[in-house]
Amino acid sequence: xxxxxxxxxxxxxxxxxxxxxxxxxxxxxxxxxxxxxxxxxxxxxxxxxxxxxxxxxxxxxxxxxxxxxxxxxxxxxxxxxxxxxxxxxxxxxxxxxxxxxxxxxxxxxxxxxxxxxxxxxxxxxxxxxxxxxxxxxxxxxxxxxxxxxxxxxxxxxxxxxxxxxxxxxxxxxxxxxxxxxxxxxxxxxxxxxxxxxxxxxxxxxxxxxxxxxxxxxxxxxxxxxxxxxxxxxxxxxxxxxxxxxxxxxxxxxxxxxxxxxxxxxxxxxxxxxxxxxxxxxxxxxxxxxxxxxxxxxxxxxxx
Amino acid sequence: xxxxxxxxxxxxxxxxxxxxxxxxxxxxxxxxxxxxxxxxxxxxxxxxxxxxxxxxxxxxxxxxxxxxxxxxxxxxxxxxxxxxxxxxxxxxxxxxxxxxxxxxxxxxxxxxxxxxxxxxxxxxxxxxxxxxxxxxxxxxxxxxxxxxxxxxxxxxxxxxxxxxxxxxxxxxxxxxxxxxxxxxxxxxxxxxxxxxxxxxxxxxxxxxxxxxxxxxxxxxxxxxxxxxxxxxxxxxxxxxxxxxxxxxxxxxxxxxxxxxxxxxxxxxxxxxxxxxxxxxxxxxxxxxxxxxxxxxxxxxxxxxxxxxxxxxxxxxxxxxxxxxxxxxxxxxxxxxxxxxxxxxxxxxxxxxxxxxxx
Amino acid sequence: xxxxxxxxxxxxxxxxxxxxxxxxxxxxxxxxxxxxxxxxxxxxxxxxxxxxxxxxxxxxxxxxxxxxxxxxxxxxxxxxxxxxxxxxxxxxxxxxxxxxxxxxxxxxxx
Numbered sequence: 001x002x003x004x005x006x007x008x009x010x011x012x013x014x015x016x017x018x019x020x021x022x023x024x025x026x027x028x029x030x031x032x033x034x035x036x037x038x039x040x041x042x043x044x045x046x047x048x049x050x051x052x053x054x055x056x057x058x059x060x061x062x063x064x065x066x067x068x069x070x071x072x073x074x075x076x077x078x079x080x081x082x083x084x085x086x087x088x089x090x091x092x093x094x095x096x097x098x099x100x101x102x103x104x105x106x107x108x109x110x111x112x113x114x115x116x117x118x119x120x121x122x123x124x125x126x127x128x129x130x131x132x133x134x135x136x137x138x139x140x141x142x143x144x145x146x147x148x149x150x151x152x153x154x155x156x157x158x159x160x161x162x163x164x165x166x167x168x169x170x171x172x173x174x175x176x177x178x179x180x181x182x183x184x185x186x187x188x189x190x191x192x193x194x195x196x197x198x199x200x201x202x203x204x205x206x207x208x209x210x211x212x213x214x215x216x217x218x219x220x221x222x223x224x225x226x227x228x229x230x231x232x233x234x235x236x237x238x239x240x241x242x243x244x245x246x247x248x249x250x251x252x253x254x255x256x257x258x259x260x261x262x263x264x265x266x267x268x269x270x271x272x273x274x275x276x277x278x279x280x281x282x283x284x285x286x287x288x289x290x291x292x293x294x295x296x297x298x299x300x301x302x303x
Numbered sequence: 304x305x306x307x308x309x310x311x312x313x314x315x316x317x318x319x320x321x322x323x324x325x326x327x328x329x330x331x332x333x334x335x336x337x338x339x340x341x342x343x344x345x346x347x348x349x350x351x352x353x354x355x356x357x358x359x360x361x362x363x364x365x366x367x368x369x370x371x372x373x374x375x376x377x378x379x380x381x382x383x384x385x386x387x388x389x390x391x392x393x394x395x396x397x398x399x400x401x402x403x404x405x406x407x408x409x410x411x412x413x414x415x416x417x418x419x420x421x422x423x424x425x426x427x428x429x430x431x432x433x434x435x436x437x438x439x440x441x442x443x444x445x446x447x448x449x450x451x452x453x454x455x456x457x458x459x460x461x462x463x464x465x466x467x468x469x470x471x472x473x474x475x476x477x478x479x480x481x482x483x484x485x486x487x488x489x490x491x492x493x494x495x496x497x498x499x500x501x502x503x504x505x506x507x508x509x510x511x512x513x514x515x516x517x518x519x520x521x522x523x524x525x526x527x528x529x530x531x532x533x534x535x536x537x538x539x540x541x542x543x544x545x546x547x548x549x550x551x552x553x554x555x556x557x558x559x560x561x562x563x564x565x566x567x568x569x570x571x572x573x574x575x576x577x578x579x580x581x582x583x584x585x586x587x588x589x590x591x592x593x594x595x596x597x598x599x600x601x602x603x604x605x606x607x608x609x610x611x612x613x614x615x616x617x618x619x620x621x622x623x624x625x626x627x628x629x630x631x632x633x634x635x636x637x638x639x640x641x642x643x644x645x646x647x648x649x650x651x652x653x654x655x656x657x658x659x660x661x
Numbered sequence: 662x663x664x665x666x667x668x669x670x671x672x673x674x675x676x677x678x679x680x681x682x683x684x685x686x687x688x689x690x691x692x693x694x695x696x697x698x699x700x701x702x703x704x705x706x707x708x709x710x711x712x713x714x715x716x717x718x719x720x721x722x723x724x725x726x727x728x729x730x731x732x733x734x735x736x737x738x739x740x741x742x743x744x745x746x747x748x749x750x751x752x753x754x755x756x757x758x759x760x761x762x763x764x765x766x767x768x769x770x771x
Contacts (some may be wrong), residue, residue, distance in 0.1 A: 028362075056327065056332060057360075057363075059366070083619075084340060113368070247690075247693075248696070248710065252706075252708050263373060264372060265375060265697070269706065380700070
């Protein structure tokens with residue numbers, strides 16, 4: 001059953017009371033909230049996701065709620081609750097939905113040590129996956145969104161999960177988070193894409209989320225074999241450049257951009273080493289999104 | 304087999320993982336959350352692993368495997384930190400006595416399995432604490448709590464120097480010269496503790512407390528401290544230690560005599576009562592008789608035990624209600640009183656409330 | 662910290678022998694001129710290149726003093742053995758020691 005199969009009223013009631021359980025890749029998330037922006041945004045962005053109606057178990061229990069006391073109304077705030085406690089300081093109420101998305105990333109990154117987890121986008125084409133690790137501001141999310149809109153299957157825009165047993169990338173498809181200029185860039189790139197409302201003045205600027213394709217959600221249980229590690233660098237006015245990275249540098253990039261490389265110990269080292277051995281690594285400088293997508297297409301069809 | 308309900312489930316599972324066969328999915332959901340909140344998820348996970356994950360639903364497996372991975376990393380960190388501490392103090396002729404979690408790991412005791420902890424606790428002789436602090440500083444650990452008030456709180460009234468944090472690795476050391484503050488109602492003689500320490504490494508100055516002292520320390524730490532969030536875990540440590548060492552001849556006699564010498568009969572009494580109640584630890588009946596003057600007066604005893612019983616429930620909303628909240632509050636206030644007499648207590652508490660968060 | 666004049670006392674250098682850090686296991690992977698090393702004790706990971714990689718691998722096989730290491734490097738990379746090379750390698754050894762990959766011991770018979 002998908003979320004869209006519920007009536008809005010039923011959905012809203014459940015979200016307020018016992019929680020709605022959504023399946024995102026390998027994780028079932030129980031969500032509760034009574035905040036309008038959260039209610040509406042989840043309804044719009046997660047309509048295709050499996051909704052586990054009568055399940056008694058969820059991997060994570062999340063509650064997005066307003067505090068009691070004065071901050072409920074005066075400069076209102078919102079908390080992200082992970083089960084019984086709030087791991088972060090509260091944010092302004094305006095940021096409630098972005099907080100939900102960041103919080104979900106936090107849950108996975110903090111606990112899912114069955115996987116090597118890299119702060120990177122990952123997309124798949126013709127059975128092969130491209131991993132794009134990059135610090136914020138490199139244009140990774142924009143590029144990832146563009147690829148997803150041009151026939152690539154989205155596995156994730158933030159969390160690359162590598163199963164340590166078989167070295168395959170495990171999807172955790174969730175709405176692509178776009179920031180500031182990239183919101184308009186993507187809307188221009190593909191006007192038919194569904195981009196949810198913007199949330200302004202968050203601590204990352206203006207944030208909006210793009211819904212992922214039904215296909216990406218439906219194929220969430222399908223793993224993919226990583227073939228390339230590409231470090232994107234958006235540089236206005238620059239020409240296209242694809243430079244090969246040495247294995248050693250690729251290794252360090254992956255380890256440094258990993259959430260849990262240290263926690264995994266020997267398993268982390270071996271996991272990254274295997275990944276390096278089985279992928280080609282490039283630094284990719286670009287300024288034009290169409291050109292960038294074309295290069296990726298060539299990569300995907302060449303080998 | 305005990306009938307399991309939401310409130311006793313965690314303890315029952317820790318006692319015997321075979322009971323997992325009777326859990327519903329809803330109970331599994333709660334168990335996971337309770338274990339995590341109590342700091343016992345990794346421990347529970349090891350127990351499942353030892354039992355080849357029998358009865359564990361497939362979709363939950365990753366939670367337990369993940370918790371084990373995390374605990375393994377903790378162990379790696381502790382072993383390395385202890386190595387670095389030992390190197391830092393190599394030129395001093397000081398015994399480095401590891402306490403609590405770090406002790407269990409380095410002495411390879413059963414309580415080490417799945418142990419999660421934030422700081423490393425050390426005990427050193429009081430007269431050498433300045434030299435120790437200097438050596439640690441030289442090796443990269445920096446004192447925290449830099450304001451004058453906190454510095455005085457620790458150095459004058461407490462049984463430890465302010466925590467030291469390594470500037471690069473971010474590890475935190477708590478260096479004690481006793482197991483209770485100077486201002487506390489009970490005053491164990493630190494030199495007694497130091498006279499019975501056991502060496503754990505022939506090449507380094509690393510020691511742990513004697514088995515009896517480890518148990519008494521665990522009891523004292525729990526019942527004098529205000530915070531019971533890790534109560535179930537601390538009692539489990541005690542259960543493990545007792546089970547491991549109790550086979551030795553004269554153990555119980557020695558334990559009681561030692562507690563008396565350290566003026567810590569009362570916390571030992573409470574600890575043994577509750578560890579037996581929760582974990583069914585085998586404690587011969589005559590031990591409670593031997594504890595004699597350590598026992599509280601009847602009514603006090605009943606009341607205190609009820610308070611502890613409530614506070615020792617898993618710190619998760621599924622097990623907590625108004626009664627447990629009051630017990631927590633009462634015991635927190637009581638613990639503070641036990642550590643610091645009232646006239647010192649009130650200025651301290653007030654100050655904490657009016658200072659901005661560090 | 663005291664400020665003082667830089668005094669330079671000339672002394673006989675104390676003979677050192679270098680070896681892989683004692684008491685820990687290492688995991689590593691090698692690609693051409695690169696070596697990534699994982700110290701299972703500290704949990705630290707390092708990327709060593711060309712010269713430093715070769716020095717570390719050499720010391721893993723057997724402990725060695727500076728002269729032997731210089732000779733081995735000169736042979737491997739076809740360098741001239743001169744003061745510059747010796748200083749460079751000496752500095753690298755100090756760096757590798759700081760990274761807790763190798764350690765030195767004074768050795769009367771080196």
